[in-house]
Amino acid sequence: MKRPPKNSSITVSDVAREAKVSKATAARVLGGYGRVSQTVHAAVSEAAKALGYRPNELARSMTTGRSGSIGVVVGDIENPFFSLAVRGISDVARLSGINVILANSGEEVEAEKSAIRVLLAKQVDGLIITPAQAGDIAHLREISCPLALLDRALPELDVDTVTVDDRNAALRATRMLTQAGHRRIAYVTAAVLSGDFRGAASSINTSTVRERILGFLEACRAAGIENAERNIHFGSSRSERSHGLLLQMLRSADRPTAILASDSVVALDLFKAIRECGLGIPRDISLVTFHDADWTSVTTPPITVIDQPVYALGKSAAELLIRRLKGDDRSPERIVLPTTIIERMSVGAPLNLPHHQS
Amino acid sequence: MKRPPKNSSITVSDVAREAKVSKATAARVLGGYGRVSQTVHAAVSEAAKALGYRPNELARSMTTGRSGSIGVVVGDIENPFFSLAVRGISDVARLSGINVILANSGEEVEAEKSAIRVLLAKQVDGLIITPAQAGDIAHLREISCPLALLDRALPELDVDTVTVDDRNAALRATRMLTQAGHRRIAYVTAAVLSGDFRGAASSINTSTVRERILGFLEACRAAGIENAERNIHFGSSRSERSHGLLLQMLRSADRPTAILASDSVVALDLFKAIRECGLGIPRDISLVTFHDADWTSVTTPPITVIDQPVYALGKSAAELLIRRLKGDDRSPERIVLPTTIIERMSVGAPLNLPHHQS
DNA sequence: TCTTGTGATGAGACCGGTCTCAAATCGATT
DNA sequence: AATCGATTTGAGACCGGTCTCATCACAAGA
Numbered sequence: 001m002k003r004p005p006k007n008s009s010i011t012v013s014d015v016a017r018e019a020k021v022s023k024a025t026a027a028r029v030l031g032g033y034g035r036v037s038q039t040v041h042a043a044v045s046e047a048a049k050a051l052g053y054r055p056n057e058l059a060r061s062m063t064t065g066r067s068g069s070i071g072v073v074v075g076d077i078e079n080p081f082f083s084l085a086v087r088g089i090s091d092v093a094r095l096s097g098i099n100v101i102l103a104n105s106g107e108e109v110e111a112e113k114s115a116i117r118v119l120l121a122k123q124v125d126g127l128i129i130t131p132a133q134a135g136d137i138a139h140l141r142e143i144s145c146p147l148a149l150l151d152r153a154l155p156e157l158d159v160d161t162v163t164v165d166d167r168n169a170a171l172r173a174t175r176m177l178t179q180a181g182h183r184r185i186a187y188v189t190a191a192v193l194s195g196d197f198r199g200a201a202s203s204i205n206t207s208t209v210r211e212r213i214l215g216f217l218e219a220c221r222a223a224g225i226e227n228a229e230r231n232i233h234f235g236s237s238r239s240e241r242s243h244g245l246l247l248q249m250l251r252s253a254d255r256p257t258a259i260l261a262s263d264s265v266v267a268l269d270l271f272k273a274i275r276e277c278g279l280g281i282p283r284d285i286s287l288v289t290f291h292d293a294d295w296t297s298v299t300t301p302p303i304t305v306i307d308q309p310v311y312a313l314g315k316s317a318a319e320l321l322i323r324r325l326k327g328d329d330r331s332p333e334r335i336v337l338p339t340t341i342i343e344r345m346s347v348g349a350p351l352n353l354p355h356h357q358s
Numbered sequence: 359m360k361r362p363p364k365n366s367s368i369t370v371s372d373v374a375r376e377a378k379v380s381k382a383t384a385a386r387v388l389g390g391y392g393r394v395s396q397t398v399h400a401a402v403s404e405a406a407k408a409l410g411y412r413p414n415e416l417a418r419s420m421t422t423g424r425s426g427s428i429g430v431v432v433g434d435i436e437n438p439f440f441s442l443a444v445r446g447i448s449d450v451a452r453l454s455g456i457n458v459i460l461a462n463s464g465e466e467v468e469a470e471k472s473a474i475r476v477l478l479a480k481q482v483d484g485l486i487i488t489p490a491q492a493g494d495i496a497h498l499r500e501i502s503c504p505l506a507l508l509d510r511a512l513p514e515l516d517v518d519t520v521t522v523d524d525r526n527a528a529l530r531a532t533r534m535l536t537q538a539g540h541r542r543i544a545y546v547t548a549a550v551l552s553g554d555f556r557g558a559a560s561s562i563n564t565s566t567v568r569e570r571i572l573g574f575l576e577a578c579r580a581a582g583i584e585n586a587e588r589n590i591h592f593g594s595s596r597s598e599r600s601h602g603l604l605l606q607m608l609r610s611a612d613r614p615t616a617i618l619a620s621d622s623v624v625a626l627d628l629f630k631a632i633r634e635c636g637l638g639i640p641r642d643i644s645l646v647t648f649h650d651a652d653w654t655s656v657t658t659p660p661i662t663v664i665d666q667p668v669y670a671l672g673k674s675a676a677e678l679l680i681r682r683l684k685g686d687d688r689s690p691e692r693i694v695l696p697t698t699i700i701e702r703m704s705v706g707a708p709l710n711l712p713h714h715q716s
Numbered sequence: 717t718c719t720t721g722t723g724a725t726g727a728g729a730c731c732g733g734t735c736t737c738a739a740a741t742c743g744a745t746t
Numbered sequence: 747a748a749t750c751g752a753t754t755t756g757a758g759a760c761c762g763g764t765c766t767c768a769t770c771a772c773a774a775g776a
Binding site: 379380382383386392394395398417419420421422423 | 753754755756757758760763
Binding site: 077086090101119120123 | 412413414415416417419425426427434435436438441442444445449452457458459460462476477478479480481626633651652653656657658
């Protein structure tokens with residue numbers, strides 16, 4: 001007849017009393033610090049076991065100042081890109097005995113601010129953030145704990161950052177398209193623009209978005225394509241409205257003959273829209289997307305993708321952050337991970353004649 | 359020249375001193391409890407703003423006993439099923455000002471135990487768990503805070519539970535297959551069995567797995583199919599090994615003519631394996647899977663699926679848990695959400711002759 | 717035998733909040 | 747003017763740990 005599984009919590013003092021030692025001594029063995037004699041150590045451990053002592057991590061954090069958890073703010077865990085990155089983060093964190101408090105920003109700055117405030121109030125030891133909008137980063141500046149940026153760099157914010165070689169990736173992908181003969185190439189992204197875009201790509205301050213556009217434009221320019229800016233479509237979300245916009249684009253007389261999508265979610269939407277319009281890939285239109293999402297290899301045709309090391313992205317960000325948590329204070333690092341293009345069957349030569357229904 | 363963004367933290371006492379009131383009074387306005395006069399309230403708020411006071415949630419939790427966060431333990435956030443459910447959970451949590459600490463169990467009991475221990479030490483107010491293995495639930499019994507089970511019920515554990523009508527879903531899906539004329543139908547699941555399975559489905563104690571198998575067997579029996587148990591494949595994970603096993607199954611002389619997959623991850627694996635074997639869907643083999651993952655609608659052919667309300671699953675679990683957190687103590691509820699079958703193109707009549715390479 | 721040093725232990729302050737309880741203040745009533 | 751009740755405020759304990767510092771015991775060295 002054991003009754004250890006009592007109802008409420010057993011504290012250090014309880015254990016101390018049971019073991020007939022002082023609270024300080026009990027705390028020493030329970031907390032694993034200081035020096036304690038063999039005998040006493042055994043006695044306390046036994047008392048702790050008998051009572052079913054469970055340390056209160058909160059109280060511990062209270063005095064040590066460290067909470068043993070990091071906050072992660074991503075746009076949307078539902079997006080496979082983020083869930084994979086989060087997986088990378090939490091795997092690394094677990095190895096260091098750190099846990100992850102997750103927050104979704106829904107890609108909205110206000111939600112992001114609020115999430116950060118909450119996380120900070122919870123005394124997270126560090127933060128990994130995928131900044132929703134690069135225009136508004138005052139709140140990121142004010143963060144006083146270690147911070148790492150995931151997937152999106154902010155030039156004005158000199159902190160540990162892990163991104164992929166977006167520009168080069170976009171450049172190569174676009175070049176593949178131009179070399180296949182395409183001249184009307186669209187870049188479709190979910191990002192929304194703060195301020196307006198008049199081709200001044202360098203004014204975009206979310207690195208991921210800017211770099212990709214820069215790469216895209218560079219490849220277009222190299223191929224002698226003018227006004228490629230016109231074919232950049234922002235704000236393509238999962239909504240009805242934006243799907244409608246895609247359909248509209250695909251049905252217009254001068255619809256693009258090739259599209260580069262910024263992530264697998266918009267690509268999927270695009271894929272569906274293309275099919276809805278009765279267009280064939282790659283016959284009527286070529287499609288390339290960022291992120292080797294699981295579905296891209298099983299469609300007909302399978303989609304050519306820019307494979308980003310997403311898990312590694314999360315992993316590296318977490319490693320950088322944790323290293324800093326451990327006291328490392330070398331200057332911020334900006335890691336750029338390489339991407340590879342996986343060529344599948346979604347890129348072909350454009351048809352010469354504009355051509356609507358198949 | 360403002361210098362509020364000081365380095366270290368401003369406490370209630372600091373604010374009190376600045377506002378020339380007692381710590382107790384300052385705490386009252388800062389914490390939003392008790393009664394304070396207009397004047398003092400204003401003075402304290404102002405002092406707080408001037409100093410840039412940020413409450414320490416940890417210290418608050420310390421005294422109140424509530425941490426304002428819940429722990430969520432899922433098998434694998436990378437699985438779209440879980441990431442969507444987590445999304446549901448965190449949306450609901452945010453609405454209540456509660457945040458989510460996430461932990462992956464990797465479907466392993468030991469990892470689950472450890473995660474729970476950590477979460478509990480962090481004083482989470484409640485827990486939402488997708489139990490990895492139903493055989494080993496002693497550690498779940500010992501949990502003293504509110505607990506809700508997600509997607510998997512445990513008969514012996516009388517706590518709030520949200521599942522889908524797995525049995526009926528499996529029954530209907532299997533019946534669809536038998537009605538199409540199939541006799542050799544396999545059920546492929548990622549679940550691993552604790553103990554061995556000799557057709558005694560009722561001995562499986564993870565509800566999801568058991569119920570689906572029961573439904574599957576019932577439909578088989580109704581169609582006069584004997585020994586359907588033989589065609590249940592457990593432990594199909596993302597590994598090389600299990601992919602090999604699938605290939606082996608598909609290449610055997612008496613390969614199934616139809617397969618029901620337990621989730622979209624195994625289904626995708628299966629889809630690829632089927633293609634690798636040069637088999638056609640649904641000509642050579644029919645495929646139905648649980649979970650309407652995004653890719654299932656864009657393959658050729660699109661896959662018939664059992665659509666589970668995954669987001670709602672997470673949402674409901676969180677609602678149940680939070681309701682309990684708020685003091686509601688009615689007896690545990692077991693919510694069973696309905697599923698619908700989305701018929702697409704992956705089910706057809708079986709070929710009469712066993713037939714290997716197309 | 718009398719230092720002196722070393723390791724083990726205990727007492728109690730502290731972290732930053734909440735909250736109880738008593739004292740002080742105030743207006744109104746008699 | 748004195749009393750009473752209600753409201754506002756302050757002092758200090760408390761949550762469950764960590765950690766500093768003083769004390770204590772014991773053994774080696776002088």
